[in-house]
Amino acid sequence: MDEKQREPFVAAMTAIMGKASVLHRYEDLLAYECDGYTIHKGIPGAVLFPANTGEVAAAVAYMHKHKIPFIPRGAGTGLSGGATALNGEVVISLVRMNKLLSVDYLNRKAVVQPGFINLKLSNSISTKGYYYAPDPSSQASCTIGGNVGENAGGAHCLKYGVTTNHVLGLELVLPNGEIVRLGGVPDAPGYDLLGVLTGSEGTMGIVTEITVRILKKPQGVKTVLALYDDVNDASLTVSDIIAAGIVPAALEMMDNTAIEGVESGNYPVGYPRDLGAVLIVEVDGIEAGLQHQIDQVLEVCRKYGVREVRQAADAQERARWWANRKTAFGAMGTISPDYLVQDGVIPRSTLPQVLAKVSEISAKYGLRIANVFHAGDGNLHPLILFDSRVPGEKENAVKAGSEVLKACADVGGSITGEHGVGIEKMEDMRFILSDEEIRVQIGLRQVFNGENLCNPDKIFPKPARCVEVKQYVASSRES
Ligand SMILES: Cc1cc2nc3c(=O)[nH]c(=O)nc-3n(C[C@H](O)[C@H](O)[C@H](O)COP(=O)(O)OP(=O)(O)OC[C@H]3O[C@@H](n4cnc5c(N)ncnc54)[C@H](O)[C@@H]3O)c2cc1C
Structure with missing residues (x-):
């Protein structure tokens, strides 16, 4: 937006949504200079907080008419720069549109506004025995609109599918300000536009309402920790569990450096510090069949020389293990001033080979890399530790990240499992x-x-x- 456009823009937006919903002073805009990907930053032209679809549509129609670029934003926890305004775009924050509009238990669906926080949905329907399956580790703060933007995954998406498998309908404000509805009826005819929109990273319009599938909570859950001396043995266990036909609800892995971080964080579990890796394996479903599945899992773990296996004694212990895992990214702050989260996908059978390559890249750049990941999905999250105060380290972390993604692509994988491309991986798309x-x-x-x-x-x-x-x-x- 050029300076001539600014004054009438602020007046028009104030008329649409009120003064308190239009930020335009530099010091207010600073808080929106990036999302969870902090390598690249930019100050937005303004930040808007519409309260309903009509306000979004009116603001977008104005910007379309005056050729002012804009960016939808949820909680800003994205890890690839999708909500970052590199060129002074106007940020449209959906956080005031944060209501649970309706729940239809009979047909197992809920309608939410885009700014509704992911975890609040499960919390709101839990007493009736229901939950919302996609559970990004950021679920206590990220919005369902942002989850749609990134097609977010999570620990329990191995068995239940990622966001796109749970979106039944969308209301969308198109970039010219028109309002349309997609899906919303069973087997909607025509092209699968819900599939196109989910994961489109805010480049096709602004989602203003989402109908999602809700699930009945499983009758029983069992969770085990499998502690390994050697990260390779843990990797081989992962692919063998799936190859054996077992589909755990979750199958997560952390390596030694990641364990160092989580044990120094807020939710230590008491992992021995010399471990090569730990697997969290969770099975759920009808109570009667669960121990059999766990026995099958343990057989595979023993085949690969597991050092120790712990089974969660109760819901509190299980919750503590998950809190430890789900806060793993943040816990890296206890062992490194900065870190860059990567997000590649690989065929599970190539885990040992790719983790070896990640170690090579780590040695090449002299940067420690912690691996925390959704192992069952083959979704790697190498966390590249660096210190931005040391000249060259940030640039090397970026190069190392790109090489990790190349390694994923080289074995038939992909450059993003759930965090999107944003600005971070645009060039890596060429892999x-x-x-x-x-x-x-x-x-x-x-x-x-x-x-x-x-x-x-x-x-x-x-x-x-x-x-x-x-x-x-x-x-x-x-x-
Ligand atoms: C500690 C941590 C752990 C994480 N763990 C996971 C994980 O396990 N799995 C996972 O998938 N991700 C994870 N993430 C990444 C992030 O939380 C997800 O990508 C999440 O979906 C982003 O939601 P948000 O509300 O923060 O969206 P934002 O970051 O604000 O936006 C994300 C993208 O969606 C677009 N967007 C936002 N709202 C809308 C809308 N209403 N309409 C259209 N486009 C929109 C934006 O333009 C942007 O491109 C993690 C992040 C952190 C910080």
Whole structure:
């Protein structure tokens, strides 16, 4: 937005949603300079807090008319820069649209506004015996709108599927301000636009209402920790458990460096510090069959020389183990001033090979890398530890991250399992997609977002524009 546009813009937005819902002073905007991906930052032109779909639509229609680019934002916990305004875009925060609108237990669905916090949904329906399955580790703070934006996953998505498998309908404000509804009826005819929208990282419009599937809580749950001397043996256990036909509700892994972090964090479990790795294996379903599944899991663990197995004695112990795992990213702050979260996907059978490559990359750049991940899905999260006060370390962390993703792509995997591409991995898209395939994808985005005003230039590398983004990033690093 240029300076001439600013005054009438602020007046128009104030008329639509009230003065308190329009931030435009530099010191207020600073809090929105990035999301959870802190490597690249930018100050938005303004931040808006609409309270309903009508206000979103009116604001977007104004910006469409005046060619002002804008970015939807939920809680800003994204880890790839999807909600970051690199070029002064206006940020539209959906956090005031935070209501649970209705729950239909008979048909097992709930309708929420986009700013509704993920964990609040399970908490709101728990007493009736229901829950919402996608459980990103950030679920206490991230919004369901942001989950749709990123097609978020989580520890229990191995058995139950990621966000896209739970979205039944959407209300969307298109980038020209029109309001449309997608899905919402069983087997909606026409193209699967819900599938296209879920994971589109805010580049096709602003989601203003979401209908999601809710599930009946399983009758029973059993959770075990399997402690290994050697990370390789833990990796082999993971692929063998799935190969044996067991589908745990969750199958998570942390390596030695990650254990060092979580044990120094707020929820220590008492893992021995010399462990090579720990697996958290959880099975759920009809009570009667659970011990048999656990026995099968333990047989595989023993085959690979597990050092020790612990079974959760009660719900409190299980909750403590999960709190330890789910706060693992933040706990890295206890062992490193900065860290970069990566998010690659690989075929499970290649886990030992890729983890060896990650160690090589770690040694090459002299940076420690902790591995915390949804092992059952083959979804790696190498956490690259660095100190931004040491010249060159941040740049090396970025290079190391890109090499990790290349290693994932080289074994037939992908560059993102759940955190999206955002600004972080635009160039890394080339590891997976050819120029022609990128053109097809951009063509689809243009159907919704023809003028590229809605979260412009995210996700895909577009040669000319990429150069500009890189120059911007370089200059903001210098300043
Ligand atoms: C400690 C930690 C742990 C995490 N663990 C996981 C995990 O286990 N699994 C996982 O998948 N992710 C995880 N994440 C990443 C992040 O929490 C998810 O990507 C989450 O879905 C982002 O939600 P948000 O509300 O913060 O969205 P934001 O970060 O605000 O936005 C994310 C993207 O969605 C778009 N968007 C937001 N709202 C809307 C809307 N209403 N309409 C259209 N587009 C929109 C934005 O433009 C942006 O591109 C973790 C993050 C942290 C910090």
